[in-house]
Amino acid sequence: MSAPRYIFALALLGSSLPLQAQSLDDDPLLGELKLPTVLSATRLKQSPAEVPGSMTVLDRQLIRASGARDIPELMRLVPGMMVGYYSGNVANVNYHGTNISEARRMQVLVDGRSVYRPGLATVDWTDIPLAIEDIERIEVFRGPNTAAYGANALMGVINIISTRPELSQGTRIKVTRGERGISDLYASQGFSFGSSQARLSLMGKQDDGFDHIEDGSDYRDGRRLNALNLLGNTDIGTTQSVSWQLGAKEGSNQQDYDYRIMAEPTDDSYLFDRAMYNLDPNTNSDTTARDYFIQLNWKNDLSPDHRLEVKTYAQHMERLSQWRACDSPVVFSPELRELHLAASVYARRINYILRNRSGVWADPAFYSNWMVNYDGMPAELLPLVADIAAQHAAARDSEPTCFTLNENLRETRYEAEVQNTVQITEALRTVFGVNLRYDQAKSETFFDGKVENTVGQLFGNLEYRVGEHWLLHAGAMAEQDQLSGFSFSPRLAAHYFLAPTHSLRAVYSEAVRSPDMYENNAYWTYHPTNFTGSPTSGDTYYASAEGPGDLEQERMRSYELGYNGHVHSLGLAIDIKAFYDEIDNMISQPLQLVKFEPDNSSFTRFTGAEAQADWTITRRDRLRLTYAYVDFYASNELDQRLTPRNSGSVAWLRNWGWDIDSSVIYYGADQLNERRFERLDGRLAKRFALGQSSALELALNWQYRLDDEGLTWDENLFDDRNHFYLSAELDF
Known part of the structure; x- marks a missing residue:
């Protein structure tokens, strides 16, 4: 997507809006406009103008208006965030791009719990056991934030925040059906007992993925999942509360037959070749996925200026894949x-x-x-x-010799954290704490057993106001990683306030990413079982891949200049930043069984600018714009594939009255693995009141690809550029 094309899309949507914005101060139906606050930048509650970096908040209205079924699609609304698909059930979300097949450099949290996998250091976006209907907002810190969240928050933090149970009492049922095998079901029930309020949610999701690969044959990349989530809050006296959450998820992701034959058949003159030609394994390497977690968060307001929090959780992930293979x-x-x-x-x-x-x-x-x-x-x-x-x-x-292979992986994490927030004086406040985490990955195939890691963190962020115009920020994280050693990540920032809601900022950050267990400690080889056919001279598969064990941490230095402003009278919020980021010691090599050679030899540099604007034009119209220009250099060609120079979005949300809402959203990027991406999404919804406390909403969602290219890869193809799905939601 070129910049002129982006401007044309903006003008096209803008031409449908009122020619003159109405002052919100003069709109009696809107009421008082409250400034938003964010929690994920420094662990302190802040207004956007106080954040030492760039922040994007996707609120409940925007999430609903997008019509998105999955979180990665929402990330297209974040400037500089690139969304790629390895297959229909494997999405990769990268800030500023880099590697097309791995997303290893962002921390992703759900209500403060990391869903960043400890063994493979990735996020299974389609397997997060949280329904999109239960998301209150998503806070995205765009830039390094190791100072607040430790290694792996190298390029950003995504914090997905659930709607509080007290705001979702009653019963809610939603059914979604559509093309490409879409069949989703959501149901929730809010209830109270004693001093507690809770919500139980059930979710089912299913689709067929992409339609066909490049040669026209079917693409086996569908998915099916079911999940349960129970979220509650319990008040303990007047100053203490406990939030608690547990969840479980099971499902399966289709994958093509995952074994490359060493001796492919060439003719039918030999028994081996005839057997291999006629072989129909009738099996596949589909992945069965199971996730379980439990989480507790205790808060104690010791005084109006002092809060103590203790957070702990345990989670277990299983990715199980087993199939039959035949070879010489x-x-x-x-x-x-x-x-x-x-x-x-x-x-x-x-x-x-x-x-x-x-x-x-x-x-x-x-x-x-x-x-x-x-x-x-x-x-x-x-x-x-x-x-x-x-x-x-x-x-x-x-x-041929036939045998059973598996790529089973089980990952477990336990984490506990104590956080102390203190308003020391009117001008000085701080948050500091300690975190301890234990990670374990078990796989006979990937690790020849079990790999364990323990990580300890000390963190602190300090904020100091100097008069009316200056706000200074300092933050740092000291981290001891059993497998990667010690690291220290500082951040310094200064804000100059032109007005209470308008600030200029300058930020300097250093950040690290620790090599994951797979990169550094893999011992990958197949352990076949259940042999049939021709006898073998040994029982050990020939290929193996061993991690070097001495990989260093990736290191990033980041410089940012920016502006954040909120014009209350116009309902207009703007954030602009210019940035220079460089990452060295990068690990960019593909992590594969054959030619497994990870090292710290790669380097990447990003220079550019980003902007986002959110404009509540009237009480019925909202316009939202994002744009990112990224100039980059990457020493490894694999890191050049998911970084478009121009990307952005334009969204128009409209309430027409009579309980009718609509949205039109344009997404564009001029290079996603050397492929253009442009799509126009639409949503039209009508709400019917059925009684005093019940309603039915019907919504039509529509996507139209403006380009004719595969999504990220050549084989990711649909039969039709148009895509429709319908939803019906009943609240009572």
Whole structure:
């Protein structure tokens, strides 16, 4: 999406709005306009003009108007946030882009609980056990925030905040049906007992993902999930309260058959080739996902100027995948494993030799010359190559060897935190605390057992007002990671207030990201079971990948200049920032079984500007604009794929009266893995009052792709640019 095209979209939507904005001070129906506050920037409650950085808040009205079924789609409303899809059930959300297939550099919280997976350091966006209908708002800190939330908040923090149970009493049922297999169900019941108020929510979600891959065949990337969430608040006297939450989720994500054959069939003159041609495994490597968590948060207002909080939670995630595979018995050959351990590229050449038995690779003179002169293989290893080729040649008159593989992974986290917030004087306030976390990842395939980690944190943020115009901020996090060592992340910021709701800011931050367990401590190899077919000369699969164990933390330095302002009389809020960010020691290599070579050799630099404006034009019209320009350099080409230079959104929300609401939202980016993305979304809803305390809302949601490209990847294709789904929601 080019900048002129973005401006054209803005003008197109703007032409539908009233030509002259009405002063909100003159609108008696709107009432007093209250300034919002945010909680996720420094752990202190602040107005947007006081935040030491850039903040985006997606409120309940905007979330509902978007018609989004999933949280990643909401992130398109955040300037500089890039959303890519590996498949229909695997989304990646990156601030300013970088790697297309991994999102490892943002902290994601649900009510303060991290859903950033400890083993693989990713977020399963489609598996978060929280219904979008239960979200009150999403606060996004756009920039490094390790000073407040520790390593992994390298490029930002997304805090998803649930609606308080006292605001969602009664019964609510919502059904959504639509094209592409969409079949969603949501139900909640609010209730009270004693001094507690609670809400029980049930959620079911299902769709078929993308329609087909590039060759026109069906794409197996659908999903199905069911989740339960129980949220409650209990008052303990006049100064203390406990919020508690528990949840569970189960589901399955479709995945294509996930095994690459070493010896692909080439003709039908041998039993092996005929069997492999006719093989229909009738199995797949679909992933079964199960999540469980329990969370407690105790607050004690010791005085009007002093609050003590204790937060603790436990969570467990399971991703289970098992399937049958068939191949030449040579994949269990000790000679092939020896060749792989010498260098994985040598084993990859064996694949060429076995797949091209009638071509040039069948000539020993050719492949010997290639492997020695081009791959650098020592000549003394050539007998291994000849031996492996002979083993397979002898096996071609036999059936293939079949076996069961799995990629099961179980991740567990326990975390406890104490936080102290004190208003020391009228001009000085602080928040400080300590956090202790234990992570565990168990997988026979990925870790050859279990990997554990313990992380301790000391954090503090200080805010000092100097007269009417200056606000100074200092924050830091000291963190001791058992696997990665010690780190210190400071942040300094200064605000100059042009007026109480208008400030200029300058921010300097340093941040880190610790290598995850998989990058640094993997020992990935298959442990096959249930062998059938041809016998093997060994029971150990040839390929393995071992983490280096000595990866250093990624380090980021960030400079930001910005403006935040709120014009009360116009209902207009604006945030603008210019930034310069650089990350070194980056780990950018693909984490795969073959050619697993992570290191700290990559570097990325981002320079640019972002803007967002939210304008409540009248009591019926709201216009919201975002735009990001990012100029970047990345030493690794994989980090160049999800960073468009121009991206943004335009949203118009309208209440027409008679309980009719509409929204039109344009999203655009000029490069998502070298593919243009432009989409126009619409929502039209009508609410019918059924009684004093009950109502029915019917809504039509519509998406239209303005481009004709695959979404992120070539194979992510839909049959039709148009996409419709309907929802019916009953409250009583």
